[in-house]
Amino acid sequence: MSSDGTNAALAPEHFDVVVVGAGPTGLACGIDVKRAGLSVVNIDKGCLVNSLFHYPSNMTFFTTPELLEIGDLPFSSPNQKPTRQEALEYYRKAAEHYALDVRQYEPVQRIEGSDGNFILHTTDLHGRKREYRARKLILATGYYDRPNYMHVPGEELPKVMHYYREPHPFFGLEVLVVGGKNSAAIAALELWRHGARVTLAYRGAGMSPSVKYWIKPDIENRIKAGQVKAFFNSSVREIAPDHVVLNTPEGEVTIANDYVFAMTGYHPDFEFLCSLGIQLRGDADKKPIVDPETLESNVPGIYLAGVIVAGMRTSEIFIENGRFHGQQIAADLKKKLRQELSVAE
Numbered sequence: 001m002s003s004d005g006t007n008a009a010l011a012p013e014h015f016d017v018v019v020v021g022a023g024p025t026g027l028a029c030g031i032d033v034k035r036a037g038l039s040v041v042n043i044d045k046g047c048l049v050n051s052l053f054h055y056p057s058n059m060t061f062f063t064t065p066e067l068l069e070i071g072d073l074p075f076s077s078p079n080q081k082p083t084r085q086e087a088l089e090y091y092r093k094a095a096e097h098y099a100l101d102v103r104q105y106e107p108v109q110r111i112e113g114s115d116g117n118f119i120l121h122t123t124d125l126h127g128r129k130r131e132y133r134a135r136k137l138i139l140a141t142g143y144y145d146r147p148n149y150m151h152v153p154g155e156e157l158p159k160v161m162h163y164y165r166e167p168h169p170f171f172g173l174e175v176l177v178v179g180g181k182n183s184a185a186i187a188a189l190e191l192w193r194h195g196a197r198v199t200l201a202y203r204g205a206g207m208s209p210s211v212k213y214w215i216k217p218d219i220e221n222r223i224k225a226g227q228v229k230a231f232f233n234s235s236v237r238e239i240a241p242d243h244v245v246l247n248t249p250e251g252e253v254t255i256a257n258d259y260v261f262a263m264t265g266y267h268p269d270f271e272f273l274c275s276l277g278i279q280l281r282g283d284a285d286k287k288p289i290v291d292p293e294t295l296e297s298n299v300p301g302i303y304l305a306g307v308i309v310a311g312m313r314t315s316e317i318f319i320e321n322g323r324f325h326g327q328q329i330a331a332d333l334k335k336k337l338r339q340e341l342s343v344a345e
Contacts, residue, residue: 012131015039016337018120021140022102023049024070024091025306025322029138030100031071032326036334041132042100043122045107049091051144052084056186057166059084062212067320070094106130111137111276115301116340135340136333140305140325143268143314150178150262154239160260167194174256176201176244178236179263181208185219187261192228199255200230201246210315236260268308276302280311287311294332295325303329 017033019026022044033040047053061068065075065082068090075082075090082090095102105125113119113133120132147162149155164187173196177188180202192198200223202208207216222228231248238245244257270286277299280286288311289298296303305325310316 010128010130012119012133013041014133015041016134017041017136017138017333018043018118018132018134019138019140019305020044020108020120021138021142021306022095022104023051023140023142023306024068024319025142025325026138026140027091027094027100027102028070028323029140029305029326029329030102031094031098032330033138033333034098034100036330038330038333038337040101042102043106043108043120043132044102044104046145047104048095048102049088051142052087052091054144054163054165055084056164056190057084058190059186061087062182063318063320065090068323070323070326071098073097115299118301135337136301136303138303138305138326138329139273139308141269141272141308143266143307146267146269147262148265148267150236150264152236152238154244155262157239157241159241159258160239160262162262162264162266164190164261164263167191167196170259171195173197173258175199176236176255176257176260177263178202178260179265180204180206180211180232181263181265182211182215184261184263185211185215187263188228189215189219189222191261192222198228199257200228201234201236202230202232203235205232236262266314267312268314270311273308278302278304282311285311285313287313293328295329296332303332305329 016038017040019029019042022042026042030040030042060081060083065077069075071094073094077086106122109121111120116135118134118137122130124130167190170191175191175196175198177184177200188198188200223230231246234246234248237247243254246253278297279289281289288304290304306322307314307317
């Protein structure tokens with residue numbers, strides 16, 4: 001701390017590559033870049049695999065362990081489908097095994113410079129200003145921390161949540177789940193099974209066809225039996241402290257309510273991408289422009305990895321395919337950085 005009581009900026013650190021993000025894809029990028037013989041650091045505004053940490057406590061993945069592997073490191077699990085807890089342990093061990101340099105709880109405030117000399121300004125866990133110099137950047141920032149808001153009166157109330165963790169605190173209470181896909185179905189079922197009185201509202205005519213085959217009949221049977229009350233072709237009009245107003249095919253319906261889980265999806269930080277000059281394609285999809293072979297964006301030296309490559313079409317890229325983006329990027333980085341060194345010599 002400086003003499004005036006403020007946190008003084010620390011000396012700049014230099015790396016060949018800075019990876020913004022330390023989720024599974026960001027870690028995979030760090031591993032592949034390190035394997036290419038380049039110096040690399042991962043910077044994340046949250047903890048290691050922050051999105052996975054914020055998944056529901058009892059969540060089970062829809063996929064098998066081997067499809068979550070990064071860096072050729074085996075993911076051993078006694079279960080056909082691994083749990084959130086097992087995944088957190090696996091990615092901690094992967095970071096340790098490859099001795100990745102991961103800076104946690106360090107949001108990036110701004111990025112300056114250009115290809116060959118990017119400057120990242122961050123604030124670390126202790127409030128100190130940090131500066132990183134990098135020849136190349138990889139953005140693997142995911143999307144889970146930016147919910148799709150409903151933009152209705154009352155959405156700002158503390159009873160409205162865009163993330164579901166566990167059911168116990170809602171025993172005996174009136175809970176509305178908004179949405180009709182996997183996360184909404186899982187939340188509704190868990191809440192009902194743990195004693196909440198659950199209502200579900202979804203703009204579709206029924207539960208989405210994308211709901212996993214072992215979950216869909218379960219939630220549909222609960223709705224059919226009246227154990228979970230459902231309003232389809234419906235949307236939230238207004239949220240009040242003790243009730244919610246829905247727009248339904250039969251007109252406005254007011255229901256008693258204590259809590260709302262708005263499971264309406266998430267989206268990448270498009271403002272951040274645009275601030276760096278990255279162009280987006282299409283008003284609806286907002287897919288960033290990238291070279292499909294190298295994943296370098298239209299801004300030289302900035303690469304994209306993981307779900308942000310898909311823009312709003314977040315269902316196109318998961319850990320299972322995003323984990324290979326690091327190999328594509330590392331191959332191009334190795335070639336280009338060697339060429340730059342040759343020119344410099």
